[in-house]
Amino acid sequence: MSETSIIKLNNAIIRQSDNIILKDVDLEIERGEFVYLIGRVGSGKSSLLKTLYADLPLKEGTGKVVGYYLPLIKNKQVPFLRRKIGIVFQDFQLLTDRNIEDNLHFVLKATGWKNSNDIKSRISEVLEKVKMSNKGYKMPHELSGGEQQRMVIARALLNSPDIILADEPTGNLDPETSDDLVRLLHDISKSGKTIVMATHQHDLLAKFPARVIECKDGQLIEISKNKAETIIDFTESETFD
Ligand SMILES: Nc1ncnc2c1ncn2[C@@H]1O[C@H](COP(=O)(O)OP(=O)(O)OP(=O)(O)O)[C@@H](O)[C@H]1O
Numbered sequence: 001m002s003e004t005s006i007i008k009l010n011n012a013i014i015r016q017s018d019n020i021i022l023k024d025v026d027l028e029i030e031r032g033e034f035v036y037l038i039g040r041v042g043s044g045k046s047s048l049l050k051t052l053y054a055d056l057p058l059k060e061g062t063g064k065v066v067g068y069y070l071p072l073i074k075n076k077q078v079p080f081l082r083r084k085i086g087i088v089f090q091d092f093q094l095l096t097d098r099n100i101e102d103n104l105h106f107v108l109k110a111t112g113w114k115n116s117n118d119i120k121s122r123i124s125e126v127l128e129k130v131k132m133s134n135k136g137y138k139m140p141h142e143l144s145g146g147e148q149q150r151m152v153i154a155r156a157l158l159n160s161p162d163i164i165l166a167d168e169p170t171g172n173l174d175p176e177t178s179d180d181l182v183r184l185l186h187d188i189s190k191s192g193k194t195i196v197m198a199t200h201q202h203d204l205l206a207k208f209p210a211r212v213i214e215c216k217d218g219q220l221i222e223i224s225k226n227k228a229e230t231i232i233d234f235t236e237s238e239t240f241d
Helices: 045-052 075-083 100-110 116-129 145-157 175-190 203-207 227-231
Strands: 005-016 019-030 034-038 060-065 085-089 163-167 194-198 211-216 219-224
Touching: 005 045, 005 194, 019 045, 019 194, 019 219, 034 045, 034 175, 034 203, 045 060, 045 163, 045 194, 075 085, 085 145, 100 116, 100 145, 116 145, 145 163, 145 175, 163 175, 175 194, 175 203
Parallel strands: 034 194, 034 211, 085 163, 163 194
Antiparallel strands: 005 019, 005 060, 211 219
């Protein structure tokens, strides 16, 4: 693992139940990289992300994520790995019975924060990072889809993770709101965080170029290693519904 790589899988096989979803998986991602993960429905994007946060066990091949060796990770280590990884899904999973600040407070308490001043200032820091400082008092249902997703990102940032794994984070958003959210994720990555984002929205790849990896026919394929190559028009090459 190079000194700067934060995710590394070698010769990995990813299964769901007994079925092989991806094989011969070699993947190395550097600290601060932004990576799009594309591929058809059912091609294995979510399974790969789940492997990275140890929701799917890695039993074949090797893999290391933020210093944790996945094949031998113990159940009690998983929460510590997850603190270094912020997870953002398509469906916002804010607690609907409390306002945003209380949602964030709940997570900090659950992850060991005790001092109420520290908690308060961390909440304002993350709200500021997602440009939602003035909306912390709102209930989730009082926010738009894009705003809720920003709050989910704020929550993912609470414990200063090294990596953000985003699975279709723009899936429920209109195009303009999607652009804003992806712009935000790119800004976050510029601050040194690694972002892996699964998406079907290929227009985003051209608008906000970055490395692209595709899950295809049971394998991971490097489509473009660097930003410049991303300017390919993916929308014309294939439709990934
Ligand atoms: N819990 C599970 N048990 C068994 N098979 C599963 C499970 N979850 C996913 N699969 C199967 O694994 C394959 C890969 O699914 P996965 O969700 O990783 O694909 P994906 O690329 O993320 O798809 P999508 O674009 O629809 O989110 C699919 O064939 C799916 O049916």
